[in-house]
Every structure is written in structure tokens, then in C-alpha cells.
Amino acid sequence: MSDGIRRLPTFAALSGQAVLDGHRKGASIQLDETYFAGQSRALRTADEFSPSERRLAGLRDSKETYERIDVRVESLTEQHLWEASRRFRRQLRTVPEVDYLDRQFPGRCFVVPEWLRTDNRLHYGARVYLFREDDAPTPEAVMRENVEAVVADSFEAFERYQGRLHGYPDCCIDFYQNRSPDSPSPEWQSVAPFADRIHDAALEAGPPESIEDVVPEFLDAEAEYAFFAREFFPEPGCETARTKGRVIHDALAATIDEGLVEDYFKLTFGFNYLVAQAVHTGGDRRPAPGDLGREHLLFYAPLGELTTLPRYS
Template identity: 50%
Template sequence: MASHSDVHALPGFVAMDALSVLRGGRRGASVQITDGYLAGQRTVLEAVDPPISTDDRSAICRESRRICEDIHIDIDTLTEGNLREASVRFRRLLQRLPEVSYLERHYPETCFVVPEWVRTPGEVRYGARVYFFADDAPDPESVMDENIRAVTDESPESFERYQGSLHGYPECCIDFYAGATRSPETDPESQSIAPLEERVRDDRLERGSPLSWSFDEVLRGFFDDPQSYAFFAHEFYPEPGCETARRRGVEIYETLAGALPEPLVRDYFRFNFGWSYLMAKAVRDGADETPEPGRFGREHALLYLPLRIVLELY
């Protein structure tokens, strides 16, 4: 069975997502290659005293950011053919990113990058997502085609459902997220974290540096609520009170605890909830930025370090 050494070079939270795939807990996992993801790793690597240099991670992230900033995709008219042609060109560029090469090199099974398109009023935004699979992996072209059809048909929920199945999420949670009516009062992100929201010490997050506080101080009695186990994946928004998600989370918790120190597994679940909590606030505030490392406490920053460094710290 896979061990932490199979993913020890990946960023901590990515490694633990990927390890749950390798150990059979989920079909797949993924991570967006955003400016925040790349800049965040450099920030944490350089903030550790003394600064950590592992496989020159800082240089890899810095060069990847530089290349991403130079990528500009223009589409004359939004047709399926034009978007597919742009996707092929875009993917060739993304495959040259040092970060993508690094992730592919340090993951033992199927790993690939694809463009990700999101249609918003007046524009189509684009980004990159790296997927991790063990068995039952789709081919990259299938993922791109599903995304392209959802954009040209103006049916984002169809791609959200497809992505949910790729990640092995419970069907009920996929239905909850993809079928939600989106407004400041009903967005699925806020609904998902609502049952556990009162456990967050917002006064700690808003007073001084978030790095001053640990998860224990920011989240009061998180694991006293059984639904804490529903946050078993990064960027996952479980249906409130979902028993299926809770049971799946318990299984993944036990699977990861068989390969990693249990305090680290606990922090991984708290990291996932913290990310979802901060993203829910961003959605309500109309912000586009993803949470910066450490915004939810010290461990939120530590899990951006390579897993083997995280294990030394734990």
C-alpha cells in the first residue's frame, strides 16, 4: 500500500489529498495552479527560520509565476471549436511550467494538467488544474471536452457534477453544490460551513497576525462535532449534516492515520475546513483571491511546505 514517501515531495495539503487517492479513499484529487498557490509556497519556504530550500522549490515557484504572467489566451468567438483549439495550445504551455513538471515527477501514478475555463458575465476566465489519479483515470482530453461543453452550453453545473465524480465526492454533496441557487444568502460555500462556523474564533483571525495562533486556538472543539470529518478534501464543500460525507471522512481519516502522524491528519481536516471557511467569506464579500497561507493559523501555513519537511516539524 502507498506510503507518505510516495508523495513526500509534494506540498503538504496536496500530498495528503493525493495520498488518500493512492490508498483507495477517493477516485482522484486536484489542485489549481494559481498565483496564490505559487506565491504562497515561496512565502512559507522563505519565512521558515532558517529558510528552507528543497529541490529549489522557491525557484520553481518563482519561474512558474513568471511564465504564467506571460500567458495570454485570446479567443475570437466563443465556439466549441475555437475553445478546443485554444485549450490544446494552452495545455502545451502549461505542460512547460516547472511546477507542473515537479508535481508529475513526484507523483507515482497518473498526473496531468489541463486548462480550466469558467464563464462569467461578460468574459471567460481561464486557469490551470493538475489532477492526481491511481486507478480509473480519465484521459486529459475527456476532462477538457467536458469543460468546453459546459462553457459553450452555459451549463457550469454540468462540469461541477463531472468534477465531483472525478474527485470521488458523495453524490448527495455533488447535487448540493452543483444544484445550489447562488446568491449572497444561499451560496453553497456558506451553507456548507454554517454548522461549524460558530466554532471559529474570528477575533483571533482579525486581531494581530493569524500566524500568532494555532488551530487549537482558532477552532474550538472542532472534532467534538462529528461533521468535522466531512471536510476530508481540499476545496470540498459537503452538504450540511451529510452523513455520507461524514462516514467517508472517517474512513479517509483512518486511512491517512495509518500512514501519517495522527496530529498531522487532524490538522489536515482542520486545514480543509479553514480553507472552506475563508473561501465562504470571500464569496460573500465578492473577493476573487484565494486565502493566503497562514490566514487561518500557523498550521495553515505549514501545510504549504513539502510533506517531508512537514513530517520533520511534526
């Protein structure tokens, strides 16, 4: 595992390593306030961590630069949205964190705008993609797929494309897009078979002390390896997803502490459970760093820092 990977936030480092190992086509990081603030909080949480002032300043500058970006779309046409995408991407490339991720990741790393259309409203964000050097689309190709889907009001087409970029099994992509008002959401159907492993009381009492309070025993059931990525909701019983997850687990555990890898899978499932719960109850809130315990916050710290802690050394 390279020094560059070890400098990435742990949740991104482990996803990125699975890409470099060839077990996923790609991975991504959503750039937002949660991402920037989570890292700053994590680096100040453990006494064993020794973040440089330069790194902390870079995160502050990145958050401020991102928040200052002015996004304007003249009208919802393909030409105008494409022009807005190009302007937005130029501004995103001035965010220091984008350059930091590009320098650290030993593969292909780039940032693109991300558009979403709901009820004739246009929402925007930013996503950094991680690919192997020899197996990456161009940023323009990703942007074009997104723009065309939004203008045509067929975001499902982009979701399918995006799922393949992340290396999700086609059967799980099909399952995720099979939504019906008469059935629970695919998110909830995906996590429901394992919901009894979640201690809801620990979540309802406030931020738990540890992920072990929420998911005390997780990897004792082979099917649970299917949850190998944040916001990936596998089809219940999918053997392809389970096998892929087990391969990712074993490859990571061969190079770093197995307890850290198991926490990664616990946290990933817990994260997906909270997302599914929000969707199921009509909410849209993504889990904030620490919602699943101390380890959830610490996974925003660099992997290299995390491996110095007694829990993972």
C-alpha cells in the same frame, strides 16, 4: 507513504494519498500565484527546513513561466475554445512545476486549462489532477467536458462532472448545485452548523498565530469529518461524506502523525469557512497562505519537511 508523496506540498500530499489509498477518485491543485508564492514563503519560514536552491529556483521559474503564458480565444465557439485549450495546455506543460508534480506523484498526474464563463466574460486558469494510474480520465476528456459546458453556458454540468472526478458524494453535488436567490448559498449552508466553532475575532484581528486560535476544538464532533477536501461543501448532516472523511482521517493517521492529520482537517474546514464567508458577503477572495495561522502557511511546504517539526514528529 512514498518519498514522492512526501516531496509534494503537504495539503496536496494528503489529498493525493487519499486518492492512492482508494478513498477518493481524484484530487486537484489549482496552479496560480498563491500556489507558487505559498511554497516559496513556507520553505523560508521554519529554521528547520533546508530547501535546495534548485527547488526554490524551480518555483521562481514556474511562476514566471506561468505568468508569461499568452491565452487568446478567437471567439466563443466550441472549435475555437478547443483549439485555445490545446495551445494553452501545451504551454502549461512547459511550466517546471507541472513536470515536478508529475515526477513525484506515484499515480496519474496531468495539467489542463480551466475555463469559467460569467456575465459573458471568459476567465481561465490551470488545474493539475491527481488520479490512480488505473482509474484516470484522459486530459482531453476533462478539457472536452469543460469546453462544452462553457460554450453551452451550462457550467453546472461541468461542476457535476468535476465533483465526481474529485470523489464527492452525489448527494453533496446535488446539494451544491441547488442554488436559490431566496436562500443562503450552499457554501454557507454547509459550514453554518459549525460556524460557532470558528473564533472570528482571531481572524478579524489579522493573521492569527495558529490554527488553534481559529479552530481550537474541531474533531470532537463526528460530523465535522465531512470536510475532507478544500472547496468541498458537503450537504449538512451527510452521512456518506462523514464516513468518507473518517476513513481518510484514519488511513492517514496510520502512517503519519495524527496531530498533522487533525490540523489538515482543521485547516480544510477553516479554508472552506473563509470561502463560504466570501461567497455569503458577495466577495470572491480565496484565503491566502497564512490567513489561518502559521500551520496554514507551513502546509505549502513539502510533507517530508513538515514531519521534521517538533509539532508533527
